[in-house]
Amino acid sequence: MSAIPVLRPVSLDRLRTACSNCGLKELCLPVGLTPDEMARIDSLIGTRRTLKKGAHLYRSGEPFEALHAIRTGFFKTTVLLEDGRDQVTGFQMSGELLGLDGIGSEKHTCDAMALEDSEVCVIPYASLETLSREVHTLQHHFHKVLSREIVRDHGVMMLLGSMRAEERLAAFLVNLSQRFTSRGYSPSEFYLRMTREEIGSYLGLKLETVSRVFSRFQDEGTIAVQQKHIRIIDIPRLKQLIGQRPC
Amino acid sequence: MSAIPVLRPVSLDRLRTACSNCGLKELCLPVGLTPDEMARIDSLIGTRRTLKKGAHLYRSGEPFEALHAIRTGFFKTTVLLEDGRDQVTGFQMSGELLGLDGIGSEKHTCDAMALEDSEVCVIPYASLETLSREVHTLQHHFHKVLSREIVRDHGVMMLLGSMRAEERLAAFLVNLSQRFTSRGYSPSEFYLRMTREEIGSYLGLKLETVSRVFSRFQDEGTIAVQQKHIRIIDIPRLKQLIGQRPC
DNA sequence: CGCGCTGTTGAAACTTGTCAAAGTTTGTGG
């Protein structure tokens, strides 16, 4: 027997991958798991995948086999209409789950593209169903994630259906701010990973309109924009614009 | 012992309620269940509830305890913004499930109102989670229902974000037509249960615009409208408008 | 049987889109 401990690549990889070690687990998993349950969830993660900026995680029509939890990076999802028009349906960041739309038809129904170099955990869907029959809190949590995605989409429908351009942009910025905040970043200063065109596509606006509204916000002193760098100067003002109490 | 069989109201009720007897089971439940599984699913349905036209099934903010499967009737769901604006997020008909949005927060996040006299099956959510751990096909089916709701919402986002008024109305009519068809009704002739204002709210348009587009479709000979009675004369034309092959 | 809700239609106003041009940043290959 060798006296030198052998660090096998596999176990090292396993260690780094483990959910139990992951800084995102509060975002991604149910809280209050027993160590045993945690260990079983660790075993869920098949592999990790890294993607370069601009690479597709999956494309519409591909067979759906796994969900993807974002470890680091930033994604957009887009749906494509038959006539060539497409639309961004969401921007996803660390701790969020990609691919929920594929469960229903067992095919992906949208494209997911990395907007910066990213890393995801691959969660084989069959394993998730099996394990969630055994770990009740996982089952419950998974249902909540699905349900919240529906609620999120209703929010976007509200935005697209009844808000004007300024309100849409305000809602967009407030939403980003809150999501960065809950990840420990500044609520008021961040880089947009997406282009004006992608923002517009998500918000049902043309890129020129997005640009103009940003400029108007800047003229009013609500935000400071410099290309993709955004500093929100007056968050209460943005919240007021979308009909929220400005607290 | 009496020689006259006693028909107890409860068992009669049970019989009529049973999923195994329900004409909608192909819409509502997974196919290929064993008789035993079917019996267990029958036991899921707590009660039925009847609602008069205009009555609320639930309202935003109420605690979420059960899903509701529509047996007969027609519903709308609406979300309310803080500033008083509201928007219709969907119209639901027989065989469809109401309340999925409440799972995430354990509160309802929208209002559900009957647009005609209706009847729903109450599915206590806790029981559904329990049973779906045991009946795999139920679990799988439930996940698919959730996922399809997400996909449906993406379709609406697409519609709201990138279609013009005519296209939205065309998509709306084609969608209704398809759903009536799959329930055995005419693909080309039906009564709208909702007002122009509710259609507009759903499609992100004002009621006047809805009315005008209907009139234009009528002038072109694409449909015949008389108040809430719609007859689609040229379905291919509607499909063509929304960029689908007109087959 | 009439009042109110719903639907239709017109004209004007407004918001957003379209087209165009120029400025800026980013990325790549020499």
Next chain:
DNA sequence: CCACAAACTTTGACAAGTTTCAACAGCGCG
């Protein structure tokens, strides 16, 4: 490391689509 091309952004002028406001018609419920 620089230069150049490609991609992205900004801004203006004008056009188009939708909303707003208003008036009126029709249907249906009480």
